[in-house]
Amino acid sequence: MKQYSQMNKDELNALKNELDGAFVKYKEAGRSLNMTRGVPSDDQLALCNDMLTCLNANDYKAANGADCRNYGGLDGLPEVKKIFADLLELTADEVIVGGNSSLALMFDNVSVNVSHGVRDGKPWATQGKIKFLCPSPGYDRHFTICNYFHIDMIPIAMGEDGPDMDEIEKMVAADPLIKGIWCVPKYSNPTGIVYSDETIRRFAKLKPAASDFRIYWDNAYAIHDLGETKKILNIIRLCEEAGNPNMVYVFSSFSKVSFAGASMTCMASSKSNCEYIKQRLTAQTIGPDKLNHLRHARFFKDAASVIAHMEKHAQILRPKFKLVSDMLNSKLGGLGIGAWTEPKGGYFVSFDSLDGLAKRIVALCAGAGVALTPAGATYPNGQDPKDSNIRIAPTFPPLAELEAAMEIFCSAVKLASVEKYLA
Secondary structure, three states: OOOOOHHOOOOOHHHHHHHHHHHHHHOOOOOOOOEEOOOOOOOHHHHHHHHHHOOOOOOOOOOOOOOOOOOOOOOOOHHHHHHHHHHHHOOOHHHHEEEHHHHHHHHHHHHHHHHHHOOOOHHHHHHHOOOEEEEOOOOHHHHHHHHHHHOOOEEEEEEEOOOOOHHHHHHHHOOOOOEEEEEOOOOOOOOOOOOHHHHHHHHOOOOOOOOOOOOEEOOOOOOOOOOOOOOOOHHHHHHHHOOOOOOOEEEEEEOOOOOOOOOOOEEOOHHHHHHHHHHHHHHOOOOOOOOHHHHHHHOOOHHHHHHHHHHHHHHHHHHHHHHHHHHHHHHOOOOOOEEOOOOEOOEEEEEEEEEOOHHHHHHHHHHOEEEEEEOOOOHHOOOOOOOOOEEEEEOOOOOOOOOOHHHHHHHHHHHHHHHHHHH
């Protein structure tokens, strides 16, 4: 088929009539399909069902003899600290294991930095109107944290190797009120980009004007490969080598490894930062859910078992990502009305429509029973300057439902594009 930009008015009107008819049928079908968030499917959750019964009435002690039913263990059981440390190529004393939400760890850390400052630093709140750099399109929940603490957000363009490092280096060197940057370095949400070695080295060598500048390194998809394992450089080691040992906080999670609502998460940083964080944890908590930590330790045993388990996830997810890719290519390829990513891991596909159409496409899908992440959500304050980016989350629906949702999505892209050219 011709590119839409090459069609005459009669051809566009004929196509619009055809698509309008298709949407009448979609609405009559009364579907309710949800692709709003990157949620594990029932099949993925079932992979860990044995974790529900892997402890018994006499199995409640950790490897160090600690009674997991009782208080203590502020920074996590030694065996789960080792699992995270091995997966992230760190040492156990650089890792703090918490509850089920890495987002809670990030929120808490920003909150403490605002109210009390980083180690040996002043509270951010006393220094003026602070700012964060936000690679965009990016993760909407990072932006929500900034909004909650009234932190100004500065979008940074994303490229194939990660965010624009020229811009980042220039901005952090010039403005002491820039206190942080959000990063999803592997299979970035939503683009699926993996930061290049050069990008990560440049992050470690940043020379910020603010001595209390921090990199929030959300390595949520560290082990979420769909095919060949893709490794990224160790940002903590590189920061040490560059003379910036305390500049980075790394976050990771088992939310998409075990049970999304009952997993375990970790924060990793320099030993100095970890000691500072543990000092305030003594005022905040008596300790995490150690029985849940013990369940994970019993079920997974070690890092190698976790990696083997993730291949089972990949076997479930690969057909879904392939279906999305195949449908986008077969139904929209060559039409000149969109571009999309084909990630090798993670949980999302990023789609860019013609400028000004993302909100219209999402609305058309909603009217036909397909719920998507709101247009604009992948940019700070929900403001996509081009109104073009849409995050596709293919993980939760069964294949048949995903195919129906993608059929509607592709038709919505076509109809919105036709309307634009006719206008």
